[in-house]
Amino acid sequence: TATTEIYTRSLHDALPIFYPVRAEVTEEICLSQRQGFGNQYETLPFIPGRILWGAVASLTGIRPGDQPDKSFMNIFYSGNVIFSNLYPEDKVGYRTKPAPLSARTFKSAPGFKSDGVDYTENGYVDGVGDWLLRGIPKDVEYENYVKHQGFYSGTPPACNTFHLSFNQITQHERDNISGITKAGRLFSRITIPKDTVFTGYIKSNMHGLDKALEDTLKKTGIIDGIEIHIGRSPGRIFLKKEADVAKVQDEKINFDSEFFTISCYSDTILLDPFHRYLTYVPETTILDIIRDTVEFCKLERFFSSRKLIHGWNGAYQRPLEAEIAISMGSSFLFRFKLKSDKNQSDLTGAFKELQAHGLGLRRQEGFGEIRINDPFHFQAGVM
Numbered sequence: 001t002a003t004t005e006i007y008t009r010s011l012h013d014a015l016p017i018f019y020p021v022r023a024e025v026t027e028e029i030c031l032s033q034r035q036g037f038g039n040q041y042e043t044l045p046f047i048p049g050r051i052l053w054g055a056v057a058s059l060t061g062i063r064p065g066d067q068p069d070k071s072f073m074n075i076f077y078s079g080n081v082i083f084s085n086l087y088p089e090d091k092v093g094y095r096t097k098p099a100p101l102s103a104r105t106f107k108s109a110p111g112f113k114s115d116g117v118d119y120t121e122n123g124y125v126d127g128v129g130d131w132l133l134r135g136i137p138k139d140v141e142y143e144n145y146v147k148h149q150g151f152y153s154g155t156p157p158a159c160n161t162f163h164l165s166f167n168q169i170t171q172h173e174r175d176n177i178s179g180i181t182k183a184g185r186l187f188s189r190i191t192i193p194k195d196t197v198f199t200g201y202i203k204s205n206m207h208g209l210d211k212a213l214e215d216t217l218k219k220t221g222i223i224d225g226i227e228i229h230i231g232r233s234p235g236r237i238f239l240k241k242e243a244d245v246a247k248v249q250d251e252k253i254n255f256d257s258e259f260f261t262i263s264c265y266s267d268t269i270l271l272d273p274f275h276r277y278l279t280y281v282p283e284t285t286i287l288d289i290i291r292d293t294v295e296f297c298k299l300e301r302f303f304s305s306r307k308l309i310h311g312w313n314g315a316y317q318r319p320l321e322a323e324i325a326i327s328m329g330s331s332f333l334f335r336f337k338l339k340s341d342k343n344q345s346d347l348t349g350a351f352k353e354l355q356a357h358g359l360g361l362r363r364q365e366g367f368g369e370i371r372i373n374d375p376f377h378f379q380a381g382v383m
Contacts, residue, residue: 017210019202019217020248022240023047023086026227028167028191029235033310041189041232045150045164047086047198049266049366050311055228055239056083056202059220071212076364080206081213085266085366086198088164090153094247095199096162100263100376101329102132102303103148110146112159126157130380132261132331135301149329156379167191189232198237200366201248205356217241253351253372255344259300260351261377262286262332262359266369267307267325269361277324279306281332281359290350295337304330309367325367326360331377 031044031051057076062068068076075081088096105128111117113127128148131137151162170188204213217223225240242248262281270278270285283299290297307327311320338347351372358368 017204017207017213018245018249019213020242020245021052021086021200021202021222022089022242023052023198023200023237025192025194025196025198025236026238027234027236028169028193029231029237030189030191031231031235041187043166043190043192043231045192046088047200047230047237049083049085049200049364050362051230052086052200052202052239053083053365055230056216056220056222059222059226059228060216071216074209075213075216078209079364080209081202081204082358082364082369083202083366084200084369086200088151088162089197089199090160090162092153093199093244094153095249096151096153097376098265098329099148099150099152100130100132100303100331100374101147101305101327102130102331102377103380104129104131104145105148107144107146110148111161112152114154114158114160126159126380128156128159128380130377132301132303132333132377133259155375159376165193165196167193191235199242199248251352251355251371253348253355254375254378255348255373256378258335258337260334260336261373262334263371263374263377264304264326264328264330264359264369265371266366267309267328268330268359268368268370269309269323269325270359271361277306279324279326280304280330281326283334285359286334286354289354290336290347293339293342293346293350295339297334297336300333300335302330302332304332323361331374333377 029043029047030041031047032041033044053076057072060072062072087098090096105111109117109127111127115127117127148161151164152159153162154160168188168190202213202217204210220226222239223241225238227236227238229236264281268281270281272278272282280302281299281304283297287294287297305327307325309323309325336347338344355370355372357363359370360368362368
């Protein structure tokens with residue numbers, strides 16, 4: 001298939017080239033979680049890659065009805081250039097990470113030890129434990145534990161929960177003559193306040209696109225910084241390319257002798273051969289990519305959920321078709337065995353390419369970002 005062909009290209013042609021980007025909120029933003037007809041608008045806690053993708057595309061000057069050139073199509077529609085989700089920046093300027101759905105914390109004392117939580121009573125060494133590798137503990141009392149949700153910074157055991165601030169505003173429209181609120185015009189918004197900072201990246205997975213992407217970022221003003229409108233009015237951010245790649249990416253892959261994990265750092269849209277949406281990552285999908293290096297690959301355990309993906313086409317002012325995705329934070333444990341004529345270096349190369357490209361559909365819009373062998377699963381505290 002076309003998807004498999006992407007992964008089988010030589011690693012030399014697929015080394016990722018990163019452009020870290022930083023977005024500072026200059027006027028509070030509301031990125032509605034869903035399109036509806038109610039009077040309550042609740043914002044997403046991050047800036048989706050599809051918004052970054054659309055914003056950069058619009059800054060090129062292309063308009064509905066225009067015939068885009070080859071360079072535009074290669075950058076925005078080939079799948080070889082990825083516009084990641086922008087996640088909150090922590091106190092020292094690093095991109096935070098979504099908590100795995102396998103992470104658990106004690107209900108009465110939630111959080112990491114570094115958050116100031118008294119972890120001595122919750123059974124976890126560092127306040128938060130992970131159930132992916134070891135499974136659900138025996139005789140656990142489920143009502144005492146909850147999923148540790150949201151974003152976190154650092155690597156276990158030195159982790160902190162990131163708390164994103166929100167504002168709630170209520171607005172209404174008055175009749176200029178009577179001074180009375182117009183019927184049906186009272187609404188409220190939950191917004192992200194001014195000065196909040198998000199970080200992410202734009203990357204090219206092919207050397208041949210590096211120059212074209214660099215020229216596009218210069219043309220749109222992102223290299224030097226530009227203020228753009230996003231979300232519901234008056235939402236604005238100042239978007240700028242940053243130089244410190246280390247604060248945005250960490251793609252090191254460390255191996256266990258017989259297991260590996262895949263963690264969804266963003267919502268992931270996967271289809272089966274009959275074009276039905278999947279709510280987990282099947283072993284066949286991964287085996288199609290690494291079959292040259294392993295004897296077998298078996299899905300042992302996973303924690304996942306599904307999510308409806310809504311969207312809005314700003315160019316045509318109409319909603320996008322809803323899709324079903326594997327939720328951000330979903331995590332999967334696989335058992336494997338190397339072929340006799342292969343070594344760990346061979347598998348590392350295959351996994352680096354898989355991690356660079358991501359999984360599923362609409363990867364250019366930030367979907368399908370994955371991390372292989374996320375240290376959280378191997379180092380988080382256990383009961």
